[in-house]
Amino acid sequence: MAEFRARGNNHYGRRVYANNNEAEMATLEWEGRPRVWKAHALNEDETRNGTDPESRPESKLQQNVVAVSKESSKQYDAQETRSKQAVYEGPQNQQTVPEGLQNKEEDVEDDLRRAAVLVLDRASSFLFTDLCESCSASIKHRLISIASGISAAEWSLNDASQLHHGGGKSLNDEAVEERDRKVEVMARQGRKNQRIGVVTADANGSTASNIIKSALRSIRDAPAYRTRSMPRQAGLLRRPDQVSSESANISLDQQRILEVGRKKDFCFLDRVNGQNVNILEGLELHTNVLNIEEQKELVDYVYELQELGRNQKLRRRTYSEPRKWMRGKGRVTIQFGCCYNYAVDKDGNPPGIIRQEEVDEIPPKFCTIIKRMVEWQVLPPSCIPDSCIVNIYDVGDCIPPHIDHHDFVRPFCTLSLLSECNITFGTNLKIAGPGEFIGSFTLPLPIGSVLILNGNGADVAKHAVPAVPRRRISITFRKMDPTKVPVSFRPDRELLSSRPLLPSTGYPKLSPLNASSNSVDDSHVQNLDSDGYKFSLESDFPALGRKAPNGRLTNSRV
Ligand SMILES: O=C(O)CCC(=O)C(=O)O
Numbered sequence: 001m002a003e004f005r006a007r008g009n010n011h012y013g014r015r016v017y018a019n020n021n022e023a024e025m026a027t028l029e030w031e032g033r034p035r036v037w038k039a040h041a042l043n044e045d046e047t048r049n050g051t052d053p054e055s056r057p058e059s060k061l062q063q064n065v066v067a068v069s070k071e072s073s074k075q076y077d078a079q080e081t082r083s084k085q086a087v088y089e090g091p092q093n094q095q096t097v098p099e100g101l102q103n104k105e106e107d108v109e110d111d112l113r114r115a116a117v118l119v120l121d122r123a124s125s126f127l128f129t130d131l132c133e134s135c136s137a138s139i140k141h142r143l144i145s146i147a148s149g150i151s152a153a154e155w156s157l158n159d160a161s162q163l164h165h166g167g168g169k170s171l172n173d174e175a176v177e178e179r180d181r182k183v184e185v186m187a188r189q190g191r192k193n194q195r196i197g198v199v200t201a202d203a204n205g206s207t208a209s210n211i212i213k214s215a216l217r218s219i220r221d222a223p224a225y226r227t228r229s230m231p232r233q234a235g236l237l238r239r240p241d242q243v244s245s246e247s248a249n250i251s252l253d254q255q256r257i258l259e260v261g262r263k264k265d266f267c268f269l270d271r272v273n274g275q276n277v278n279i280l281e282g283l284e285l286h287t288n289v290l291n292i293e294e295q296k297e298l299v300d301y302v303y304e305l306q307e308l309g310r311n312q313k314l315r316r317r318t319y320s321e322p323r324k325w326m327r328g329k330g331r332v333t334i335q336f337g338c339c340y341n342y343a344v345d346k347d348g349n350p351p352g353i354i355r356q357e358e359v360d361e362i363p364p365k366f367c368t369i370i371k372r373m374v375e376w377q378v379l380p381p382s383c384i385p386d387s388c389i390v391n392i393y394d395v396g397d398c399i400p401p402h403i404d405h406h407d408f409v410r411p412f413c414t415l416s417l418l419s420e421c422n423i424t425f426g427t428n429l430k431i432a433g434p435g436e437f438i439g440s441f442t443l444p445l446p447i448g449s450v451l452i453l454n455g456n457g458a459d460v461a462k463h464a465v466p467a468v469p470r471r472r473i474s475i476t477f478r479k480m481d482p483t484k485v486p487v488s489f490r491p492d493r494e495l496l497s498s499r500p501l502l503p504s505t506g507y508p509k510l511s512p513l514n515a516s517s518n519s520v521d522d523s524h525v526q527n528l529d530s531d532g533y534k535f536s537l538e539s540d541f542p543a544l545g546r547k548a549p550n551g552r553l554t555n556s557r558v
């Protein structure tokens with residue numbers, strides 16, 4: 001494969017490359033566990049002129065796609081194994097498809113169609129932005145054909161995308177129209193008793209199939225799929241003649257709620273004051289809360305906010321960035337709703353909310369996410385966030401071990417964007433080097449996921465994000481203790497009226513410290529302090545080496 005050198009870089013990990021011959025190659029990449037999507041396409045000039053001496057343009061494109069797909073599936077498999085071992089396995093966490101519910105052939109085809117619709121519906125504009133018009137049209141058409149149940153053989157017979165890369169001709173308006181017409185006809189004909197398959201004859205078709213396979217993994221990753229509670233053919237996914245009244249009644253929102261993965265049974269037993277305690281009790285990981293397009297929109301918006309902050313167009317305490325770069329330095333933060341002090345500031349204010357200080361209010365885009373989290377039962381309506389902090393991590397940035405300040409009530413949550421990273425938990429997190437923290441339990445945070453911190457998971461275990469391997473953004477949403485709100489604070493009444501869309505399954509009531517059922521020392525009466533907590537709680541980021549009230553040396557600082 002030809003060597004490519006970087007030509008430019010945009011915000012969310014997309015790169016545009018030029019090869020040694022200066023012929024352009026667009027690269028679209030989106031990295032996130034367990035879905036890694038990449039698509040390549042050569043430009044028209046290169047295709048027409050065959051400027052690359054190594055090979056015919058279409059075969060080079062094919063090579064790229066194959067290489068990318070191998071890399072994707074390797075990464076996927078490694079990630080999948082790692083995350084399964086780290087998180088999803090263990091006697092109480094095992095999630096297997098019961099006997100008799102394994103995939104049947106027709107299920108596989110339904111799933112393929114679901115995957116194609118999912119990509120077209122949720123990710124198409126994000127996927128195709130950097131591709132030439134002709135390539136994206138061709139890939140999109142193959143996706144449409146899979147969604148309509150058209151076989152690979154049928155597709156390659158009729159595929160007008162050959163007009164571009166396969167046939168070496170550029171597309172004029174007439175050809176585009178002709179192709180659209182053919183695709184429409186194929187879509188109308190629907191499947192013809194042939195296996196759909198995702199294998200395709202041309203390079204754009206196989207890019208489409210890589211994309212579909214990734215989407216398929218996402219679908220099969222959703223717990224609702226594993227337990228078969230996910231509707232297998234919602235109205236959206238069927239041709240109109242197949243839509244039953246039952247499935248047509250499922251709204252897009254309801255379908256999305258069913259696709260949210262919810263893991264609530266985290267367990268790590270630690271010895272705390274003579275008892276075995278599940279220090280992760282209260283943690284919840286909700287995945288697929290934001291789809292790719294929504295994530296992209298939010299990432300773009302965060303960068304806009306960062307630009308405003310840099311140009312001093314936000315209130316003084318809203319935006320802050322670390323002064324110098326070193327591995328393990330803090331990270332850029334943008335705070336809304338209240339001004340939160342991580343450590344004693346230069347004016348002598350203690351850590352916590354500074355009531356006299358004003359910052360900007362939560363932007364409407366973030367309110368939409370808060371509303372969704374309540375409507376989709378990620379957060380309880382009793383705890384609607386009224387403040388948030390955006391953390392922008394550069395490569396190597398981290399957040400040191402801490403327990404979130406009690407000026408914020410529980411639960412609170414963190415939304416992950418841009419790249420996956422690990423968060424680590426433990427009662428005694430070790431600092432192994434700049435930005436390196438070792439805890440008892442490490443959890444990968446997929447992009448688009450929301451981690452809920454509550455109970456022991458929020459207040460007994462500390463948490464830290466070790467130096468991140470890739471740029472990352474997180475948004476921590478928290479509700480302020482009503483007695484601590486800034487003097488200028490005005491609640492958002494509309495936001496406060498958010499309620500779950502589906503009947504509530506109830507939120508767990510958590511005791512301040514939950515001893516595990518197999519506690520070896522049940523006879524001990526818990527020795528709660530005046531706040532009702534068994535342990536003294538450290539402020540978020542006490543200065544390095546400061547002694548915590550419980551006598552332990554604290555080890556955190558931003
Ligand atoms: O970035 C994250 O995922 C964690 C952020 C966090 O712990 C915090 O903002 O308190």
Ligand SMILES: [Fe+2]
Pocket residue numbers: 402403404463
């Ligand atoms: Fe935190």
